[in-house]
Amino acid sequence: MAETISVSSAPTSINQFLTDFRETVETAASRLLELSPQESQVNSGSGKWSHRQILGHLIDSAANNHQRFVRAQFSDELVFPGYRQDDWVTVQQYASESWPHLVQLWRFYNLHISHVISAMSESTLVKLRSKHNLNEIAWRTVDCSQPTTLEYFVRDYVGHMKHHLAQIFGNDIET
Numbered sequence: 001m002a003e004t005i006s007v008s009s010a011p012t013s014i015n016q017f018l019t020d021f022r023e024t025v026e027t028a029a030s031r032l033l034e035l036s037p038q039e040s041q042v043n044s045g046s047g048k049w050s051h052r053q054i055l056g057h058l059i060d061s062a063a064n065n066h067q068r069f070v071r072a073q074f075s076d077e078l079v080f081p082g083y084r085q086d087d088w089v090t091v092q093q094y095a096s097e098s099w100p101h102l103v104q105l106w107r108f109y110n111l112h113i114s115h116v117i118s119a120m121s122e123s124t125l126v127k128l129r130s131k132h133n134l135n136e137i138a139w140r141t142v143d144c145s146q147p148t149t150l151e152y153f154v155r156d157y158v159g160h161m162k163h164h165l166a167q168i169f170g171n172d173i174e175t
Contacts, residue, residue, distance in 0.1 A: 014117075014125060014151065021114050021158050028165050029107040033100060040099045044167055049089065051168045055102050056094030057085060058164055062109040065157045069116055072150045073124050078132035110161070117154050125151040139163065 032040075032055065040052040049057065060083065068080045094102065126149050134142040134153060139160035142148045 014122070017155060017158070018114055018118055021117075022111065024158070024162060024165070025107055025110045025114070028169075029103055031169065032103045032106075035099070037099045041095065050095060052097070052099060052102065053089050053094050054164050054168055055106055056089050056092060056097070058161055059094075059102065059106050059109060060085065060088045060092075061157070061160060062106065062113060066109070066113055066116065069113065069120075069150070069154060069157075072153070073120065076127075076129065076131070078129045078134060078148065078150065078153060080133065080137060082137050113157075120150070125149060125154070 035051065040055075041050050043050045044054075064080075064083055068078075071080070072078055128147040128149060130147045132142065132144065132148055134148055134156075135144045138153065138156045140156055142152065
């Protein structure tokens with residue numbers, strides 16, 4: 001029987017959040033590797049990405065947010081460039097990439113991001129940032145007139161990841 005990816009309400013502490021993040025990555029990686037290369041090519045509908053392309057998008061999200069999370073520790077702002085998600089998926093040709101290689105890249109990149117977050121000081125995580133563009137780049141946007149925190153942004157990253165994992169696994173879950 002397949003395990004369910006947890007997307008319950010936000011854990012109360014950053015340590016609980018990180019434990020959930022790591023468990024989600026490990027559980028999802030195991031489940032992803034159970035899919036055959038042919039199953040990974042299944043599209044969710046007309047004009048939608050295949051499972052493989054969704055995972056490629058999550059790798060792109062990891063790459064973009066990794067540098068954002070590091071840069072945020074040296075700034076009083078949370079202002080970062082966006083990226084053209086569909087174009088990134090297209091030009092990298094995830095549809096023809098090795099499925100096991102994509103799964104391992106996604107797994108290890110997210111375990112590293114978990115490590116990066118675990119190394120952040122609490123003061124850095126909870127510091128209010130008045131200037132941000134999370135109204136443009138966050139999964140669950142924050143109005144630009146409202147201050148926000150790096151902790152919100154890292155939790156949003158994981159929420160976005162779980163949302164797309166639910167698309168692959170067919171779970172009707174939201175964070």
